[in-house]
Amino acid sequence: xxxxxxxxxxxxxxxxxxxxxxxxxxxxxxxxxxxxxxxxxxxxxxxxxxxxxxxxxxxxxxxxxxxxxxxxxxxxxxxxxxxxxxxxxxxxxxxxxxxxxxxxxxxxxxxxxxxxxxxxxxxxxxxxxxxxxxxxxxxxxxxxxxxxxxxxxxxxxxxxxxxxxxxxxx
Amino acid sequence: xxxxxxxxxxxxxxxxxxxxxxxxxxxxxxxxxxxxxxxxxxxxxxxxxxxxxxxxxxxxxxxxxxxxxxxxxxxxxxxxxxxxxxxxxxxxxxxxxxxxxxxxxxxxxxxxxxxxxxxxxxxxxxxxxxxxxxxxxxxxxxxxxxxxxxxxxxxxxxxxxxxxxxxxxx
Numbered sequence: 257x258x259x260x261x262x263x264x265x266x267x268x269x270x271x272x273x274x275x276x277x278x279x280x281x282x283x284x285x286x287x288x289x290x291x292x293x294x295x296x297x298x299x300x301x302x303x304x305x306x307x308x309x310x311x312x313x314x315x316x317x318x319x320x321x322x323x324x325x326x327x328x329x330x331x332x333x334x335x336x337x338x339x340x341x342x343x344x345x346x347x348x349x350x351x352x353x354x355x356x357x358x359x360x361x362x363x364x365x366x367x368x369x370x371x372x373x374x375x376x377x378x379x380x381x382x383x384x385x386x387x388x389x390x391x392x393x394x395x396x397x398x399x400x401x402x403x404x405x406x407x408x409x410x411x412x413x414x415x416x417x418x419x420x421x422x423x424x425x426x
Numbered sequence: 427x428x429x430x431x432x433x434x435x436x437x438x439x440x441x442x443x444x445x446x447x448x449x450x451x452x453x454x455x456x457x458x459x460x461x462x463x464x465x466x467x468x469x470x471x472x473x474x475x476x477x478x479x480x481x482x483x484x485x486x487x488x489x490x491x492x493x494x495x496x497x498x499x500x501x502x503x504x505x506x507x508x509x510x511x512x513x514x515x516x517x518x519x520x521x522x523x524x525x526x527x528x529x530x531x532x533x534x535x536x537x538x539x540x541x542x543x544x545x546x547x548x549x550x551x552x553x554x555x556x557x558x559x560x561x562x563x564x565x566x567x568x569x570x571x572x573x574x575x576x577x578x579x580x581x582x583x584x585x586x587x588x589x590x591x592x593x594x595x596x
Contacts, residue, residue, distance in 0.1 A: 257437060264586050267427060271581045278582065285455030288586040405587060411441045412448065416434050416458040417575060417587035 258409040261294035280375030294355040315421035320402040321347040328390040336383035338375035428579040431464035450545030464525040485591035490572040491517040498560040506553035508545035
């Protein structure tokens with residue numbers, strides 16, 4: 257099965273992201289707005305269960321994370337994904353590192369850029385149009401996220417939550 | 427905010443349900459296939475936090491639940507919802523009662539019929555057509571569910587998981 261780990265921002269921020277995703281994100285219906293903190297990885301349910309204590313330890317060890325959303329940005333020219341930029345602070349970096357080391361080590365293709373996707377699979381023309389509008393939007397939002405979620409993917413591409421881990425909890 | 431509590435069945439059963447939902451369930455994109463175990467309720471995030479220990483106690487007190495899916499059924503003539511019937515056993519009844527008493531008490535309109543919706547908002551003709559086909563499908567599936575999930579609803583009608591509670595865990 258395919259698994260991944262995400263932060264869900266507040267309802268308010270998810271609603272804001274969805275107001276864009278509805279129009280610009282082909283994966284809108286497959287997962288709520290999120291910040292990926294561990295890239296997709298493939299494992300069996302049995303093996304996953306052996307990793308649960310590691311996820312619990314990480315949650316227990318770390319404190320809730322403050323995130324700052326500062327602007328709309330784009331991965332262009334790498335690809336036409338438009339996103340809410342989440343500042344890469346030490347707390348996010350530490351979480352990401354913990355979730356990619358020891359028994360959770362995995363190869364990753366890109367360096368980590370925390371973000372909330374609001375548009376993807378756009379044609380070049382659409383991207384130019386959408387991004388030139390959205391990059392002018394004034395976004396300045398700070399909030400605290402106190403948990404992360406481990407998800408698995410269904411055959412239709414959508415994601416279901418397997419388990420929630422609260423920071424600072426045993 | 428609007429909250430609810432559900433069981434997510436195994437990936438296998440979710441994939442089966444989705445193969446029908448894709449065609450017959452207008453709410454397909456809003457939530458993964460699930461068994462509702464606490465009806466929607468309205469509360470603030472602050473008040474919800476005061477209920478979390480109650481959810482934890484319930485999870486701790488109860489054991490994983492065996493569910494048996496036995497056939498496709500319909501709520502017609504009450505409404506045109508078609509569902510996978512989940513046998514109402516003592517474990518499900520106990521969970522439902524715990525999730526509707528004490529600080530979690532709430533008025534409910536109907537008696538509890540555990541089910542996984544696979545079709546809804548069908549016209550009478552569609553319902554007749556779909557149900558007459560699906561009620562012939564031979565489904566006989568048993569599995570154990572070891573956790574429940576507390577969810578909240580976003581403005582677009584979709585649901586995000588707030589927290590997971592494992593049965594038998596503190």
